[in-house]
Amino acid sequence: MSNPESGSFGAVQPSRRKLTPKGESTRARIATAAAELMLERGVAGTTLEDVRIVAGVSSSQIYHYFDDKQALVRAVVEVTTEAVVGRHEVFLGALTDLDGLWRWRDFIIEHQRTVECVGGCPIGTLGSELAEIDAPSRVQIAVGFRRWEASIRGCLRTMHERGELAADADPDELALALLAALQGGLLLTQLQRDLTPLRIALDTMIGQIAARTTAVRRPTPTPDRGTAGAG
Amino acid sequence: MSNPESGSFGAVQPSRRKLTPKGESTRARIATAAAELMLERGVAGTTLEDVRIVAGVSSSQIYHYFDDKQALVRAVVEVTTEAVVGRHEVFLGALTDLDGLWRWRDFIIEHQRTVECVGGCPIGTLGSELAEIDAPSRVQIAVGFRRWEASIRGCLRTMHERGELAADADPDELALALLAALQGGLLLTQLQRDLTPLRIALDTMIGQIAARTTAVRRPTPTPDRGTAGAG
DNA sequence: CGAAAAATGGAATGTCAAATCCAGAATCTG
DNA sequence: CAGATTCTGGATTTGACATTCCATTTTTCG
Incomplete structure (x- = not known):
């Protein structure tokens, strides 16, 4: 792999070479915002416009750091x-x-x-x-x-x-x-x-x-209180 | 519920009154086609156009039998x-x-x-x-x-x-x-x-x-053959 | 049969979202 | 400092997709 940084899976970012510290932080902000939103609304239910707003960036920035939605x-x-x-x-x-x-x-x-x-x-x-x-x-x-x-x-x-x-x-x-x-x-x-x-x-x-254990420590697990009765 | 037929959850079909046998079958065909597709590609990844084609119906028919995509x-x-x-x-x-x-x-x-x-x-x-x-x-x-x-x-x-x-x-x-x-x-x-x-x-x-059983019947479960080694 | 209701075809509309483009501002590098 | 590179803003394009409309055919049922 020619890519110096970033974890195991290459091609997560464009074939772009360097990121300045500022760029690095912007990229992270976009990814984090996207993660938040996609957990709440699902991947398909999250638009890049949503991400744009939450991350506080312009649309061109998303495409500057990621090839497309799939890369994000x-x-x-x-x-x-x-x-x-x-x-x-x-x-x-x-x-x-x-x-x-x-x-x-x-x-x-x-x-x-x-x-x-x-x-x-x-x-x-x-x-x-x-x-x-x-x-x-x-x-x-x-x-x-x-x-x-x-x-x-x-x-x-x-x-x-x-x-x-x-x-x-x-x-x-x-x-x-x-x-x-x-x-x-x-x-x-x-x-x-x-x-x-x-x-x-x-x-x-x-x-x-x-x-399957020799020294049994906790025979009676804590039953929990509250949070919803039957469905 | 004023709706005579249809299972537990009302509003699955429009507030329409009667379905002829033909209509019933068309409606079922649409639902089945949608189910197939949504299992393969997910709900969000399935367009009504896809459903239309697989079910072999025109777009107006989908809306004739279902209020909107959510109802489907x-x-x-x-x-x-x-x-x-x-x-x-x-x-x-x-x-x-x-x-x-x-x-x-x-x-x-x-x-x-x-x-x-x-x-x-x-x-x-x-x-x-x-x-x-x-x-x-x-x-x-x-x-x-x-x-x-x-x-x-x-x-x-x-x-x-x-x-x-x-x-x-x-x-x-x-x-x-x-x-x-x-x-x-x-x-x-x-x-x-x-x-x-x-x-x-x-x-x-x-x-x-x-x-936790008295009469143990099958002590050694069948180990299965084939289908992929480790990931 | 014949009028009313239901079913169907297909074109048209409108919205929304992904992706592109073109400057311009900030930052790095030599 | 200066030239290149990176970063940013925002307008724009393009296409897809949900939904609507209207005309036509088919079925129901009195």
Whole structure:
């Protein structure tokens, strides 16, 4: 790749060579604004005019930094993936035991409570909308999920090596299953505007992990208060 | 509701009174064509012109049967929900034991194999695209998922009552968790074009159920052959 | 049959949004 | 400082797409 900077996926910006510090910041402002809007209204529901206004730039600037809307979308995928996966990597990187896994559960559920079950998973939403209409984005998102999965896996492998997780349990499979439960739970929670599906999906899957554990720490997970009754 | 026919959600068709048999069939043809297209290209990516062509009708006919695009979308949600949930209801309605649950798993995975991991869950995809931009559709889809959940629940409750499922296990929670695992697995499988995530998500969750079971029937789930190596 | 209602065809309209163009202002570089 | 490069503003073009209109044909039903 001839492109010195920018992450794994080239062609996110035009074949333009240098960006001045000012240009760099303008470009970032556009990408961030686009990310915000596309999460709220979807990719198709976001116009470049919207982005233009929120980012506070002129229309020519968008095309100065991105070839076209699709290129901007790829930048949004990159920014979003980095934000979400990055956050979880930090959290999960510090965990080494089952107790930490429950704290991770609480972290996720608390976040959904503050956003009132709106929006679902930013990456999952992008993935669902783009999977069949933008192959490069699909791959980019798939890679993001692999990274996410890997950080869960790292956590479970540590538990496995330390002997907290039963020898015959497969930390790799449990990690993938846990990520799937999280994604499915988030989708149902978003649609029903109710924390229950997410909570139960996570509790059941982590419960499964806990069952394969030697030192059981938290037998009764916190039932949560409020936020919507039945749908 | 003054509208004599049409399912739970009124206003899917114009305030028009009667449909002749011919009209009924044309209307269905439009809705079906729209459903097909919207699953492939997304709701926003499908133009009424596309629908017009696939359904083999003139543009005025679409507006004769539906108030506007949003009304058509709601018809698509209805048609799709009925197709997917209906199919699963039939399958799940006949199941009474753990063995049946594994057959259900195979049924789902085989289907994904034939479609080569393309498309994900039709309802989940619609839900993800519409959740934050079309409230009535969001509710309609949430109801669909509840129906789906209920049919899984029915199956698990039967097992519970028959004593196959441990008395202290909660069939309702397991049903919701299983649906979440399915949805998350489908999303990851769609994005990675690989059956593994779906397979592991389902196997792990059903394995959890199996662990709470008295008569274990199938200790080693079929590992599947082929369809893509790692991403 | 024959009038009313329903169904259909296709052209026309109007809006909106992606993408382009052309200056002109700011910034870098030698 | 000066010339090139980057950055910015805004008007403009172009095309696509949802929606409307009206004329015509077909079906219903008294």
